[in-house]
Amino acid sequence: MSKEKIFMPTVEGIFPNITSARLAMARRTGKVSPVQGGCWFCWEKDDKLVFDSEFDTAVHVKCIRKVLAVEPNHPEANIMKYLLETPKSGG
Numbered sequence: 759m760s761k762e763k764i765f766m767p768t769v770e771g772i773f774p775n776i777t778s779a780r781l782a783m784a785r786r787t788g789k790v791s792p793v794q795g796g797c798w799f800c801w802e803k804d805d806k807l808v809f810d811s812e813f814d815t816a817v818h819v820k821c822i823r824k825v826l827a828v829e830p831n832h833p834e835a836n837i838m839k840y841l842l843e844t845p846k847s848g849g
């Protein structure tokens with residue numbers, strides 16, 4: 759077989775304790791993995807992404823809010839929570 763094993767991170771691999779809500783977000787169409795510049799949570803890539811320096815990843819502020827809403831003690835979301843307080847640029 760010519761099928762090579764390539765590094766393909768999955769949401770489950772990144773978040774071993776993934777919640778169904780987060781999985782549902784990630785399974786939307788057109789997803790881009792975080793290593794490819796997509797959002798850490800929803801794997802979508804657009805101009806609303808902000809950069810999280812804690813995990814070196816792009817993320818949506820709205821996604822941090824969404825995750826915290828369903829899982830207030832979510833570890834990564836809590837670390838990224840500081841981004842919620844970042845003032846919008848050009849606003």
Ligand SMILES: [Zn+2]
Nearest residue numbers: 797800818821
């Ligand atoms: Zn997102």
